[in-house]
Amino acid sequence: MTDWLVPRMRPHRATIFGEMSVLATELGAINLGQGFPDTDGPATVREAAVRAIREGRGNQYPPVHGVPQLREAIATHQHHWYGLAPDPATEVVVTTGASEAIPAVILALVERGDEVVLFDPHFDIYTAAIALADGTCRPVSVLPGTLRPDIDALRDAVTSRTRLLVVNSPNNPTGIVYTPAELAAIAEIAERTDTLVISDEVYEHLWFDGHPHTAFATLPGMADRTLTIGSAGKCFSLTGWKVGWVTGPADLIAAVRTVRQHMSFVSGGPFQWAIAEGLALPDEHWESERRSLQARRDHFTTGMSELGFGVIESEGSYFLSTDVRPLGFTDGRRFCHALAHAGGVVAIPEQALCHDERDGAPYVRWALCKRREVLDEALARMAAALPGLRRDATEQVGDPLSPAGG
Numbered sequence: 001m002t003d004w005l006v007p008r009m010r011p012h013r014a015t016i017f018g019e020m021s022v023l024a025t026e027l028g029a030i031n032l033g034q035g036f037p038d039t040d041g042p043a044t045v046r047e048a049a050v051r052a053i054r055e056g057r058g059n060q061y062p063p064v065h066g067v068p069q070l071r072e073a074i075a076t077h078q079h080h081w082y083g084l085a086p087d088p089a090t091e092v093v094v095t096t097g098a099s100e101a102i103p104a105v106i107l108a109l110v111e112r113g114d115e116v117v118l119f120d121p122h123f124d125i126y127t128a129a130i131a132l133a134d135g136t137c138r139p140v141s142v143l144p145g146t147l148r149p150d151i152d153a154l155r156d157a158v159t160s161r162t163r164l165l166v167v168n169s170p171n172n173p174t175g176i177v178y179t180p181a182e183l184a185a186i187a188e189i190a191e192r193t194d195t196l197v198i199s200d201e202v203y204e205h206l207w208f209d210g211h212p213h214t215a216f217a218t219l220p221g222m223a224d225r226t227l228t229i230g231s232a233g234k235c236f237s238l239t240g241w242k243v244g245w246v247t248g249p250a251d252l253i254a255a256v257r258t259v260r261q262h263m264s265f266v267s268g269g270p271f272q273w274a275i276a277e278g279l280a281l282p283d284e285h286w287e288s289e290r291r292s293l294q295a296r297r298d299h300f301t302t303g304m305s306e307l308g309f310g311v312i313e314s315e316g317s318y319f320l321s322t323d324v325r326p327l328g329f330t331d332g333r334r335f336c337h338a339l340a341h342a343g344g345v346v347a348i349p350e351q352a353l354c355h356d357e358r359d360g361a362p363y364v365r366w367a368l369c370k371r372r373e374v375l376d377e378a379l380a381r382m383a384a385a386l387p388g389l390r391r392d393a394t395e396q397v398g399d400p401l402s403p404a405g406g
C-alpha cells in the first residue's frame, strides 16, 4: 500500500485515545479512557438548541466569526468570571470546538521552524497542529512524582526562537491546577522573552475546592499576549456539539480568524444560539456541576487508594492521574493493556502523551466524568483483577522489556 500521508504527519497516525477506545469496544470494557461525560448537559440548553432549529435560527450558515449573540455571551462570561472585557466585535472568535481553535491559533502564528513550548504529558492535538504548521515542538517534562510544571526547565526551554508557549490549567491529562505562583512564574518567562501564550482553559469551571482556576490573561501584562481557548462541550457536558472559542487582543484574533475561516468556515449554527443561552446560566449551575464532579473525584480517589494505586490528587479537569508503581508495575502502557484484558477497564497510559516515553511511564489517566455506578463497577472489576495482575507483574521482574518497553 502506498503511504500518501505527508511525512510530518506520520508520527500522528494513531492516537492513544482511539487505540484504547477500540480496545474497550472489542473487549466490552468500561471505558475510563476517553474523556466524555456519560450524562448529557442541562436540559434547558438542549431545549434551546431544539427551539433554535424550529425557529430557524442557525439552520443556514451563521456569521463567519460566530453568531453575534454568542460572541456577546462569551465576552459577558469572561467579564463576569474574570473581569476581562473582550470586545465581541473584534476580540472573540467562535470555533468548531476547542479542537479547531488549537490548530487555527498555531497555523496562524507559527512559521516553519518556529518553536512551540509545551509541557509533557500534553493533550495530543497540540503536537499534531505543530506538525501541520511545520513548527518545532519543544517539550518540557513535568516534575516526576507531583506532575507539576517544572518552572526551571521551562525557563531554559523558552528562548528567542520560541513563538508560542502552551499553558493548560486545569490540566489534561494530569488533573493539576496551576497555583498563582506557578502562573506568575510562567507569565514572567513569557514577558521577559516576549513570547505569545495559548491558554487552554476548557476546564475553567471544573476545579475542585482549594484549587480555584485563574484565567491566565488576568495576570499582569498577559492580556496583550494571550489567546484564551474555551469549550462549550466541556462547560456543559455536551462534547458532541463542538462549539468552542478563542478570546484575546484584536490583532491576534484577526490572525486566528483569517486562518480559521478557511478551516470549517462555520459550524453548529443552532448550537451557537443554545450555548449563548447556556453561558448566561446563573452561578449555581456552574457550582453544582463542579460539586457533582468533585464528589465523584472524592469517591473514585478513595477507591483507587484502597486498591493500592499511587494517587496524584486531582485538582480539576475531568481526570485523575495515578502511579502504577506501588502495584508492582513500571510501565503504564503494559498495565493498561493487561487491565483491559484481565479486568475489563480501560484507561490512558500517559507515556503515550510524552515525547520521551520514560517521562510518563508509570502514570495512568482515568476519566472521572462518569456516573457513580460506572466508577463503582470499574473499582469492583479492578478489585477482582488486580491480585492476578500483581502476581504477573512480579513474575515479569527481570523481563528485558521492563521498564520502558511494551
Ligand SMILES: *Cc1c(COP(=O)(O)O)cnc(C)c1O
Pocket (backbone or CB within 6 Å): 096, 097, 098, 099, 100, 123, 168, 172, 200, 202, 230, 231, 232, 233, 234, 239, 242, 243, 244
Ligand atoms: C477536550 C479538550 C479540548 C477540545 O475541546 P472540544 O471543545 O471538545 O473540541 C481542548 N483542550 C483540552 C485540554 C481538552 O481536554
